[in-house]
Amino acid sequence: MYDDVEEMERVFFTEHLGVRVFETVWDDGEYSYEYYTGVMGIPIPSLDGTCYHERQDEEHVHEMIEEWVNG
DSSP, rough: OOEEEEEEEEEEEEEEETTTEEEEEETTTTTTEEETTTTEEEOOOTTTTOEEOOOOOHHHHHHHHHHHHHH
């Protein structure tokens, strides 16, 4: 995602409505989230790509997924 920042840790974060979310913590202290759906783990690009200065809570992530599902 970044050229000058290294990924420190990527872990499973939550699952909601069949969408799995992985959280990455970068060495600059930012957080990013990757969203996958389906058995094959198909990425959802429209939800990816946002970096945050603070860790997001599950409720916020679930709301984003619900908007995507209902959108």
